[in-house]
Every structure is written in structure tokens, then in C-alpha cells.
Amino acid sequence: MTSEAQHWYEMAAKNGSIYAMIQLGRKSDDLCNKLENLPASTETPAAWLTNAKNLTLAKANDGDAESSYLMYEITLDDQCLEKSANAGYPLAQYWMAVNERQGEGFFLIPGKREASVKRWLMLSSEGGNPKAMMDYLEILYAEGDMESVAAGLKWQLPPGAKPQSAITAPISRTLQTKLATHYNWLKVTHSFHC
Template identity: 35%
Template sequence: MKIIKYVIACLVTLMSTSLWASQLTPEQESAKTRGLTLFNQHKAISAEPFLTIAAEAGDREAQFYLGKAIQFNKRYMTAEARKWYTAAAEQGDMYSMYQLAYNGNDLCHAMGNCPRGTRTAREWKDLLINTATPLTEQGDGEAMYMMYLVTGDLDWLKKQAKPGFPFKPYWLAIRYDNDECFIFPPWQRSDRIKELYKEAAEGGYPVAMYYYADLLQKSGDLENARNWVVKSAALGYESTFLEYAYGLSDPSNKWGFQVDYVKSYGLMSLLLELNGGGNVLSFVNEELPRIAKNLTPEQIEEAKKIGAEWKATHPPLSFFPQKLGF
């Protein structure tokens, strides 16, 4: 649907037409899923070959993330990263347009040796605006978020949008939480922030669930706070999953979880796969022996089964990195 909307926008503005992605085979789809999982676990190097399979097949999401992985691994916008961003942008991917507009390199234009048809950063920005504008008029929250990034106008985040993009209210809550904008009357700031986190949490964004749960816990609503922690953990968000797994082995945990050392050990063990970023691995390696002291060998085996069952029935663990951040 977004590709169709992109084509319409381009025809209206007399700009380029989009390229159509081919249908992925089961093998290509599996490679894409594996690549995205690895990328979201901060394993960008390992993700590249899997994302390449789907990107070469024409999948625009894989093309964007491949460009992002290459850019991250090389620490700058390489020609290869730009190639994949361009492929995705030509199919209507607004995030790729943004990368090319704000993180691209116009050196070839300055030197006059760009490949024929290469757009300038300004042209990519214009295409992004022309793509997002008609979508905002239809209530598309993602397009409103992109317009906020382009213009810096916070009103884009405040506009009413159709459900489906919970990152928008989450990001507005972050802006308020960081005192980056004014709320009138000012004494309603905390209530407004809580409302936005709740909206984003109810929209299905696991990171917002964690923030909302924290506010509920601080207000003394432990039952609802626990429910949101479990919901977020079930979706694989590393921070809430860690809180949940650890809380099950801490009698004084702030969430009020009942101690279950067996389940705690089983879930905590799953975090060992997050060895691509952060301090998760060192923390888990310290905590597992502590939890194991409360278990018999038979209980440890039971814990391993609990972990295996969870992994088989839930989404993979993820840091949920922002699409335009690393």
C-alpha cells in the first residue's frame, strides 16, 4: 500500500516512479527475518549476509537495513550503503530518503562525477516531503513523524493520527520528558507524558510499555505495572525481559513479582544470545551462578526446558533500536 501511495505522490510532483519489489521466496524471507533479528540484537556484521539475500531480491525493508548495517559497520556513509538506501528510497521508503537527504555525501555533485540520475541531498529531502505530505493528509502517523524530523515542528507529533504507528506518541512523550517543549498548563506535564506512554504502549510498542510500567510502579499501581512488564517482555524487549527474568529471582524486586528461581534461570539464560551489544552478557554471567545456588540439578534442567519453550513461542529478543539511530 505504501508503495502505491509513493507512486501517486511521485506522479503528482512529476518526479521519479518507484521500483517494484519482487515477492520473496520462503528462503529469502527466512534470510530477511534472520538478518533483522541479528541487526536488532546489535549484530550488524552478522546481519549483512542475510539482509543481502533479501535486498538483492528487491525487498525495500531489507535494502534499508542493509544500508544501515553497512553504514554502521564502516562508521560512515559508504557508496555501498548509499546504493542500498537509494534502492529502498526509489521504492518509497521514507527512512532511506531521510538518510540520503541528511547523511548522504554530495561530494560527487561538487566534483561533477556522480552517476547519471543521482539525486542531490536537497532533491532527496524534497522527495521525502512530497511523499510524506499526502500521507499525512490521510492521518498516517509515520508520515507525520517524518515531517517532524524534516521540519523540526513539534506540531507534527501532536496531530491526531490513525492507529498503527505508536512510535509517534512515544517520541512526543520523550520530547516532553526531556523538557524540550512547553506544556500548558505546566502542572499537567507529568499527566500528559503518562497519557502518551500509555497510548504508545496500548499501540503495541514494547519500549513504551517499559516506560509506562515504570510510571505505574512509581505511582504504586504494581498490578498494572507488572502486567505491562510481562507484555513487553513477551514481545522480546531486552530491558523489560531482563527486568522480568531478574525480578523472578529477587525477593525485593520493585515490581512485586513472586520469586520463581526455576523460571528466572530459564529466562535469564536466553539473554546470553545478546552478546552483540551493551553490558547484558556480563550481567547475566554474574547473575546465573547466583540463581543456580537456589536450584538442584533437576531444577536447572527444568529451567532449560522453560527457556527453550519460551524461545519457541515468543519473538526473538531485541534491543529495538530506533530506525534512524544506532
């Protein structure tokens, strides 16, 4: 996190942004912080996470799906993630799929893990999560379900575009995001400037 990013995160956090509080709460693990290139924060990372938890807990206990996901981000308690996913929060559903794909959870019967991952990705895709859409389409492609893949690729078309113009359509937002994410990953992993 750069000093400019820290400034804006703190401004957002002071205005009630839970997401900003979580980022500031994780600042102690940040490479720039370890290199001691950041100015002192107005609060400690633990205080930011405590503030975020205090603001989020009541809504999460009332069953709010996004608040349950935020509690997962704050506490890293998998039960909060599962509660949020079961309540229909697409980002939580995506992370349930990722966690299960990486071996979390207990599945006794062969094939149940893959079926659960597919189900979470389908639900998250239906909720509009672009990463889940791409992962779900990849599973459908591997299964040979080309009809569903073709239908799913229509999600990627710009509004108003006809399916036959998909090849010449402008680059999709999903692809733009993936490219930007990859570019930022390259920048971060190959540069230590803060």
C-alpha cells in the same frame, strides 16, 4: 553512514522508501560525510528530502498517521508529530512523551506534564512500541503500582510462556534490542571508523 549503507539506502530510496530518503537527506550531518569518506550520492540531501516530502504530503493531508509522522521527520514540525500522535501512531506517541519529558510544550498546572508523558507512553505501549512499554512500566513502578507492573511484564514474555517461567525464559526481544542499541552506541561513540 558507510559507503555500503549509502548504497543500500539509495537502492531503497529509488524503490520508494521514504525512510531511506530521510536518512539520505540527513547525510550532510553524518560524521563520515564530514570526514569526506563517502562517495558522491546520486542526489543532494535536500533533493532526497524534497522527494520524500512530495511522496508523503498528500497522504499526511488526508490524515494518514504514519505519513504525518514522516512529515515530522522530514520537516521537524512539531504539529505534524502531534497530528500523528493524536491519530494513534505509536512511534509518534512515544516521541511526544519524550519531547514533553524534555521540557517541550507549555504546562501551567504542576503535575500536568508528568500526566501527559504518562498518557502518551501508555497509548504508545498499547500500540506495541517496546521503548514506550519499558518507560511506562518504569513510571508505574515509581508510582508503586506493582499490579500494573506485573501485568505489563507479561508483555515481555515469549509467546506461550507461563508467567512463573519468566525468570528462566529466553531473553526478550526488547532486551535484545536494548542491548544491541547500546552495543551500537558504544561502537559509534568510541570508534571513528566509517
